Amino acid sequence: MRLTITTPLRTVVQTDGVSSLRAEDETGLFGVEPGHAPLLTALVPSIVTWRDATGTHFAAVRGGLLTLRGDRVEIATREAVVSDALDELQPELIRTFRSAREEEERSASHAARLEAEAVRRITQALRPSAQVRQLGPHDE
Incomplete structure (x- = not known):
């Protein structure tokens, strides 16, 4: 095969x-x-x-x-x-998979920061003080 x-x-x-x-x-x-x-x-x-x-x-x-x-x-x-x-595989596995896990953790941390920033901006945009004033009949 x-x-x-x-x-x-x-x-x-x-x-x-x-x-x-x-x-x-x-x-x-x-x-x-x-x-x-x-x-x-x-x-x-x-x-x-x-x-x-x-x-x-x-x-x-x-x-x-x-x-x-x-x-x-x-x-x-x-x-x-x-x-x-097989006995040589374990140390290499630990090294390789630990590195991959650390990279995944960094990526997850970065994604969490991006999500928090997006939520902060959305919340800020939805506050009454940030809303656009409505046009009156004389403002058109």
Whole structure:
């Protein structure tokens, strides 16, 4: 099988000769081998494992969609960290996902400030002192 794992910014894995793959969705762990029926599923944040002629490989994914059509397995995810050693994956995961979480927190904080500013301006515009005076019969 051919495996491709992509994030919005890059292709993380693109490899041929995958003999088996394990992933996890809402229902639990599942396996895929050549000849498997077509499949579309939403992955939960988890470790995807696959085997090929060179050994076993791992990718931590932050959720995503797995599509299987013919001999092609495609995973689209927000973020992925790849390693050939499961024990090396944890420190890299912590570093990568912590950085992503910090960026999300900064974005959320910025969005909250923008929202507060918009509410302040709307409230200010709706105050009676800010309203436009109505025209009288002699002002037209």
